Amino acid sequence: MINIDQIREDTPNCKDKLFFDSAGASLVPNLVSETISEYLEAESQIGGYKLASLRQEEISGFRTEAATLLNTHARNIVFMSSATSAFGAALSAIPFEKGDIILTSNNDYVSNFIQYIWLKKRFGVITKRINSLANGDLDTSHLEFLINEEQPKLVAISHIPTNSGLVQDVTAVGAICKKHNILYLVDACQSVGQLVVDVQEIQCDFLSTNGRKFLRGPRGTAMLYVADSILEKEYAPLIMDLHSTEWTSEDTIQLGPEANRFGLFETPVAFVLGFKAAITYANDVGMSNIQSYNTKLRERLTRNLGSIPGIRLLDKGTQRSNIITFIKEGVDKATHVEFLDKHDIYYSVSSRSSALIDFDKKDVEWAIRFSPHYYNTLEEMDRVSEILKTL
Ligand SMILES: Cc1ncc(COP(=O)(O)O)c(C=O)c1O
Numbered sequence: 001m002i003n004i005d006q007i008r009e010d011t012p013n014c015k016d017k018l019f020f021d022s023a024g025a026s027l028v029p030n031l032v033s034e035t036i037s038e039y040l041e042a043e044s045q046i047g048g049y050k051l052a053s054l055r056q057e058e059i060s061g062f063r064t065e066a067a068t069l070l071n072t073h074a075r076n077i078v079f080m081s082s083a084t085s086a087f088g089a090a091l092s093a094i095p096f097e098k099g100d101i102i103l104t105s106n107n108d109y110v111s112n113f114i115q116y117i118w119l120k121k122r123f124g125v126i127t128k129r130i131n132s133l134a135n136g137d138l139d140t141s142h143l144e145f146l147i148n149e150e151q152p153k154l155v156a157i158s159h160i161p162t163n164s165g166l167v168q169d170v171t172a173v174g175a176i177c178k179k180h181n182i183l184y185l186v187d188a189c190q191s192v193g194q195l196v197v198d199v200q201e202i203q204c205d206f207l208s209t210n211g212r213k214f215l216r217g218p219r220g221t222a223m224l225y226v227a228d229s230i231l232e233k234e235y236a237p238l239i240m241d242l243h244s245t246e247w248t249s250e251d252t253i254q255l256g257p258e259a260n261r262f263g264l265f266e267t268p269v270a271f272v273l274g275f276k277a278a279i280t281y282a283n284d285v286g287m288s289n290i291q292s293y294n295t296k297l298r299e300r301l302t303r304n305l306g307s308i309p310g311i312r313l314l315d316k317g318t319q320r321s322n323i324i325t326f327i328k329e330g331v332d333k334a335t336h337v338e339f340l341d342k343h344d345i346y347y348s349v350s351s352r353s354s355a356l357i358d359f360d361k362k363d364v365e366w367a368i369r370f371s372p373h374y375y376n377t378l379e380e381m382d383r384v385s386e387i388l389k390t391l
Contacts, residue, residue: 002289007375010281014375018384019346023162023190023323023371025212025219028278032218035277039270052269059269062276063260066223069279069287070207071198076231078224078263079272083189084111086208086224089237089262090185091115093230094154098124101152103143105168106132106361107161109187110354128152129357136316138168140176147180154183159197160190163355163367165298165315165323167191174203189213194294194322194373196287205230214322214373217278218271226259236261290374294322297372297381304385311388314367325350325367328391333366336391340368343387347371 008014010029019027043051052059063074070077080086087109102116106129116127128146131139138157146152155177159170170186177184185206188197193214199207207225211217236245236255243265244256255261282290301324305311314325328336333349340347348369352359359365372381 002285002293002374004293004375004377007285008377011375017344017346018380018387020370020372020376020384021346021348022194022214022216022373023369024348026193026214026216026373027375028216028218028274029281031281032216032274032277036218036270036274039273043270048269059272062272062279065276065279065283068283069192069197070225071200072225075258076199076225076227078226078259078261079267079275080208080222080224080263081220081267083187083208083210083222086210086222086262087112087185087187088115089224089239090206090208090226091119091154091156092238093235093262094183095235096123096125096153100125100154101150102127103130103146103150103152103155104128105130105138105157106357107138107164107166107168108156108158109162109189110356112156112158112187125153135318136164136166137318138173140169140172143173143176147176147182152182154185156185156187158187158189160188160195160321160323161355161358162190163323163350163358163369164317164325165320166317167195167319167321168317169319170202170204174201178203190321190323193282193290195291199225199227211275211278214371215275215278215282216373217275220268221271221275223275224259224262226262231257231259231261239264241265285374293374294372296378297374297376298322298324300378300381301370301372301385304381305388308385308389314362314364322371322373324370324372326370327364327367328388331391336368339391345384345387 011027014027063077066077067074119125131142133139157168157170157173160167184204186204188207188209191197192209205227211221212219241264244261246254248254305326306313310329312327312329349366350369351366
């Protein structure tokens with residue numbers, strides 16, 4: 001059970017509007033903005049280096065708190081500035097050779113596809129896509145087939161895409177990768193903070209996510225999980241610094257033993273602490289409580305929207321998340337935007353350029369994306385649906 005009154009009290013800015021954009025950038029709990037302001041103020045008094053040395057334990061506690069969230073150890077977590085840089089650091093650590101194969105899904109994040117296309121152009125690394133079933137789920141038997149046919153170097157899957165409510169079965173994929181001893185990278189940017197995400201259960205080698213979405217942290221924050229199996233190998237990203245890696249002779253370096261070998265010394269410390277506060281908040285509320293409450297919000301909203309004539313819900317898949325995409329048939333994008341803005345509803349528009357494969361299959365150029373989260377109420381799910389009846 002969650003205490004919705006307390007949660008709304010901790011997020012007072014959710015009360016005067018209908019805020020459904022946690023898949024974009026969520027509303028942070030007050031604790032997060034207070035933590036950041038307090039630290040910036042203290043930095044302005046004694047300087048960033050002195051303050052960081054005095055508050056070292058509190059700062060490194062970020063990794064412990066994040067490890068609790070993902071069910072791992074502090075040594076396996078590193079702070080990053082965005083989910084894309086976390087994903088890219090993991091990719092750049094894999095010793096790809098010309099002709100190596102990456103397997104991914106039809107629903108992976110646009111920037112991941114951009115990186116694969118560039119890997120092909122520069123290094124001849126080839127990406128192949130695992131089929132989707134008719135209901136939208138990942139076809140895991142096709143994954144097994146491709147693994148046997150292609151012997152890929154890496155399987156990389158987005159847990160939840162940016163542009164639809166589909167939840168891909170990353171645990172089933174993890175079991176298959178483990179069985180065949182294939183490297184496995186999960187983009188969990190849209191799932192961490194809204195679902196229980198457990199890296200032991202998923203059995204991934206890397207997992208990237210950011211702070212500003214369902215985790216309700218500040219912008220410019222993210223993290224990468226790196227499994228011990230990777231840390232034990234000489235795997236490291238292309239960009240490293242003296243923070244975790246030692247320059248041991250003119251021609252040699254010694255990699256650090258922990259995941260911070262994937263990060264850099266310079267970090268926005270106030271925001272690391274703000275991110276830590278957001279993760280602590282989620283851990284305190286409890287991820288399984290958040291997940292069950294979110295399910296209620298989603299079920300109510302999709303039931304309501306599904307009963308409005310002309311509204312087409314676009315999400316597919318056996319398991320769904322709190323990303324709900326839809327259009328009202330026959331109404332153009334500008335009219336949707338003007339209508340939602342007029343009613344003080346906060347949302348995103350997903351466009352075909354960030355979801356080429358999915359949107360072409362659905363035959364849409366864009367979709368309205370609502371992403372309610374656990375500070376929203378069931379009453380809000382009803383209220384927004386009443387409003388949408390008048391679109
Ligand atoms: C599934 C997914 N992966 C990665 C990202 C990229 O996150 P960032 O902007 O922090 O790089 C996003 C952002 O929308 C996303 O939805």
